[in-house]
Amino acid sequence: xxxxxxxxxxxxxxxxxxxxxxxxxxENQMAIRLSSRxxxxxxxxxxxxxxxIYDNLLVKxxxxxxxxxxxxxxxxxxxQLPFEEAASVLIENGKIRxxxxxxxxxxxxxxxxxxxxxxxxxxxxxxxxxISDGDKIEFxxxxxxx
Amino acid sequence: MRxxxxxxxxxxxxxxIRPKDRAKLCKLCFINVFETEIHHTITTNNLFxxxxxxxxxxxxxxxxxxxxxxxxxxxxxxxxGVELILLSIDEGIKGYRDDxxxxxxxxxxxxxxxxxxxxxxELYGWTMDQVVEQVGKKGNCTYCGVFxxxxxxxxxxxxxxxxxxxxxxxxxxxxxxLMNLLRGDLPRxxxxxxxxxxxxxxxSDPASNTNIKRSKPLKYAYEKEIVMYAMHKKxxxxxxxxxxxxxxxxxxxxxxxxxLEQVRPSSILDIVRSGEDMAKLVPGNDEGCxxxxxNSIPVAxxxxxxxxxxxxxxxxxxMATMEQQLAQNEVASENALEVDLTTPKVNGxxxxxxxxxxxxxxxxxxxxxxxxxxxxxxxxxxxxxxxCERCGYLSSQKICKACVLLEGLNxxxxxNGLEISYDSQPKEESxxxxxxxxxxKTAIAGD
Ligand SMILES: [Zn+2]
Ligand SMILES: [Zn+2]
Numbered sequence: 001x002x003x004x005x006x007x008x009x010x011x012x013x014x015x016x017x018x019x020x021x022x023x024x025x026x027e028n029q030m031a032i033r034l035s036s037r038x039x040x041x042x043x044x045x046x047x048x049x050x051x052x053i054y055d056n057l058l059v060k061x062x063x064x065x066x067x068x069x070x071x072x073x074x075x076x077x078x079x080q081l082p083f084e085e086a087a088s089v090l091i092e093n094g095k096i097r098x099x100x101x102x103x104x105x106x107x108x109x110x111x112x113x114x115x116x117x118x119x120x121x122x123x124x125x126x127x128x129x130x131i132s133d134g135d136k137i138e139f140x141x142x143x144x145x146x
Numbered sequence: 147m148r149x150x151x152x153x154x155x156x157x158x159x160x161x162x163i164r165p166k167d168r169a170k171l172c173k174l175c176f177i178n179v180f181e182t183e184i185h186h187t188i189t190t191n192n193l194f195x196x197x198x199x200x201x202x203x204x205x206x207x208x209x210x211x212x213x214x215x216x217x218x219x220x221x222x223x224x225x226x227g228v229e230l231i232l233l234s235i236d237e238g239i240k241g242y243r244d245d246x247x248x249x250x251x252x253x254x255x256x257x258x259x260x261x262x263x264x265x266x267x268e269l270y271g272w273t274m275d276q277v278v279e280q281v282g283k284k285g286n287c288t289y290c291g292v293f294x295x296x297x298x299x300x301x302x303x304x305x306x307x308x309x310x311x312x313x314x315x316x317x318x319x320x321x322x323x324l325m326n327l328l329r330g331d332l333p334r335x336x337x338x339x340x341x342x343x344x345x346x347x348x349x350s351d352p353a354s355n356t357n358i359k360r361s362k363p364l365k366y367a368y369e370k371e372i373v374m375y376a377m378h379k380k381x382x383x384x385x386x387x388x389x390x391x392x393x394x395x396x397x398x399x400x401x402x403x404x405x406l407e408q409v410r411p412s413s414i415l416d417i418v419r420s421g422e423d424m425a426k427l428v429p430g431n432d433e434g435c436x437x438x439x440x441n442s443i444p445v446a447x448x449x450x451x452x453x454x455x456x457x458x459x460x461x462x463x464x465m466a467t468m469e470q471q472l473a474q475n476e477v478a479s480e481n482a483l484e485v486d487l488t489t490p491k492v493n494g495x496x497x498x499x500x501x502x503x504x505x506x507x508x509x510x511x512x513x514x515x516x517x518x519x520x521x522x523x524x525x526x527x528x529x530x531x532x533x534c535e536r537c538g539y540l541s542s543q544k545i546c547k548a549c550v551l552l553e554g555l556n557x558x559x560x561x562n563g564l565e566i567s568y569d570s571q572p573k574e575e576s577x578x579x580x581x582x583x584x585x586x587k588t589a590i591a592g593d
Pocket of ligand 1: 152153154155156157158171172173174175176
């Protein structure tokens with residue numbers, strides 16, 4: 001049964017995203033297992049993965065309640081950063097926020113998308129690239145920590 | 147998997163598409179091209195001189211770590227004959243710099259460079275924690291921002307180093323260009339665009355130790371490529387935990403730039419180039435030299451080390467607030483200056499308008515009201531920027547902000563009214579508490 005198949009991929013979070021997404025773990029990687037097909041029977045792509053990360057990893061991250069942010073005040077709902085805003089450091093409206101790099105098997109995803117576009121002769125939207133079993137997908141923020 | 151071959155060696159798989167020209171390169175060629183372009187920046191702008199001692203403003207973050215790594219590589223490869231040291235600033239906020247300073251200590255060993263960590267305590271006589279104790283939590287932001295702005299220059303002067311390099315990259319410069327454009331501040335835009343700036347000396351002697359030159363060898367390097375370089379070279383850098391909020395205006399400029407980059411990657415360097423071209427049009431700026439002619443090095447900008455700076459990059463929250471407050475203070479003081487210069491004429495006209503029932507427009511910094519003759523707000527840059535009578539640091543007032551703040555602090559200090567002196571002579575190392583100098587000492591702390 002195709003619907004039961006899964007793929008194993010490795011996620012990496014670098015440049016500060018590690019602490020944000022994974023917390024105080026020494027590791028900046030995690031292995032996850034995804035269904036190989038979406039509900040509509042398509043092969044899973046990056047967009048699907050981003051949603052998975054948002055719905056499953058980011059919502060669990062205690063770091064996304066930014067207690068050290070001066071705008072945050074436990075007792076004042078007006079001074080609490082909404083989850084969406086905090087999570088938008090990496091993912092905003094289902095897309096990767098500018099200033100973050102996505103590196104797939106050590107290659108810049110923009111580079112891979114460009115290769116694919118050349119090969120197919122059509123424009124390629126990077127988020128729609130499919131992911132495969134064994135892929136290592138890393139997220140790196142360039143935003144801070146100069 | 148679908149992959150293309152490197153545009154340069156045509157052998158290896160390409161792993162990066164360059165923002166500036168969309169060229170696809172393999173890992174080795176990318177590293178090589180990245181380094182060669184920085185070499186090109188250094189040589190075409192004559193940034194370094196043989197025998198020069200150069201302090202790298204090191205925060206442990208990606209930009210200054212990449213800068214240190216690349217400069218070490220280039221100094222060896224092209225035999226610049228310069229002596230590189232690392233200079234870090236510790237604000238003296240308990241816990242705040244611990245991790246980043248540990249990273250800098252490891253960098254010192256990895257790159258075999260001597261490291262000096264200078265605290266606010268050594269530089270100003272006060273740690274930030276002590277300042278907070280004295281003035282309370284509310285006003286302390288101002289102090290930290292003002293002190294940080296001068297810390298690298300003062301630190302370098304202490305060490306007898308006349309040249310400080312910082313990790314400002316193309317994205318940082320583009321961000322600053324955009325901010326100054328949006329504020330209508332072309333003089334400042336002009337100063338911050340320059341690859342070399344200097345801090346005026348307390349002494350009029352140009353050979354004085356406090357005449358510190360600052361330069362930005364990564365000025366044309368994309369942040370994206372800096373991160374890619376660090377990643378592929380597996381450099382050890384520290385990432386701040388909190389990556390949320392720079393002050394609102396800078397944050398918006400940064401977001402805009404990153405969005406533009408997604409749509410049109412060359413935008414960032416294009417903004418930098420536009421900034422340079424606009425700078426040439428600003429009075430008092432020598433045309434064409436890009437600020438590197440020996441006689442016309444622009445003074446370092448007071449705001450240059452904002453949230454986006456290599457050494458002053460904030461860890462978010464608390465520090466961002468400091469930045470914001472400081473920025474507001476600066477605007478306030480500039481506006482005060484402006485009013486002084488233009489009061490008679492503008493006030494007269496404004497009163498007339500009041501009488502005629504016209505509602506005055508908000509005090510716009512430039513151009514004043516429609517239809518009126520244009521009154522330049524400021525004399526050209528060089529005349530408004532003087533030096534502090536006390537410490538010699540760049541200042542638009544007689545006494546710089548740091549000295550004003552220190553005077554207040556020292557007056558109210560309960561006992562032990564320690565006056566910090568700004569003599570330009572480098573101190574004996576033994577007299578400076580807390581300095582970690584050389585590898586022997588850092589080795590103890592390294593892991
Ligand atoms: Zn190659
Ligand atoms: Zn001063």
